[in-house]
Amino acid sequence: MNITTVFSPALYPYCKRSEQYICVVVDILRATTTMCTAVEFGAELIPVSSVEEAREYKRKGFLVAGERIERTLDFADFGNSALLFRTDEIKGKTIVHTTTNGTRAIALAQDYKPKQTVIGAFSNINALKDFLVKAGCDVEILLSGWQNTFCLEDTLFAGALSTMLFNEGFTSKDDSTFAAVDLWNAAKEDILQYLEKASHIHRLRKAHFDDVFQYTFTLNTCRCVPVLRNGKIIKA
Secondary structure, eight states: OBEEEESOGGGGGGOOOOSSEEEEEEOTTTHHHHHHHHHHTTOEEEEOSOHHHHHHHHHTTOEEEEEETTEEOTTOSBOSOGGGGOSGGGTTOEEEEEOSSHHHHHHHHHTTOOSEEEEEOGGGHHHHHHHHHHHTSEEEEEEOTBTTBOOHHHHHHHHHHHHHHHTTTOBOOOHHHHHHHHHHHHHTTSHHHHGGGOHHHHHHHHTTOGGGHHHHTSTTSOOOOEEEETTEEEEO
């Protein structure tokens, strides 16, 4: 059971992959943390890549959550903060979701036909680890990054998850995975302090979305593993 980490969607076409692997899509700030929270509270999500797709769903009467470059879409019912979804009012609802980076990474992952696509965040890391151990196949961690560039927060998650999987017998021959583990070891004693150097932390703070930071980097607030099935993100 091998672990591969992809630092950016721009690198994804160059990866070598096995026939049977699970793709873990990661966009810590903020899409996959939000997805885990929404599914934990009983919603199902339809991830779409473009604003146009989300707008069309809205015309059809769907609830929409979405943003572009830290701005909530003007026709959306929700933004992209996990804190908005910590409510039982979304239980049983289907919500269309589009974001700057995360939903595009999900769409890209489907082009390569993984065995399964799952959603990862610090909020569900233990449940995700258990799910991957039980599945018993190769794992590819796709980091959404920031507009096709490397980002620290996604990489720290990849390092944390890889460390947990190594302890369960997984292996890696991948430089990116070992680099992610090294960064995690440097940051794990105080994640938020380490991430003061992260560019996306400062972008979100400037947009007054820093209220979600503490929740985002708290481990295991969610017990679910969201999986993509038939175009919907649902509880495994």
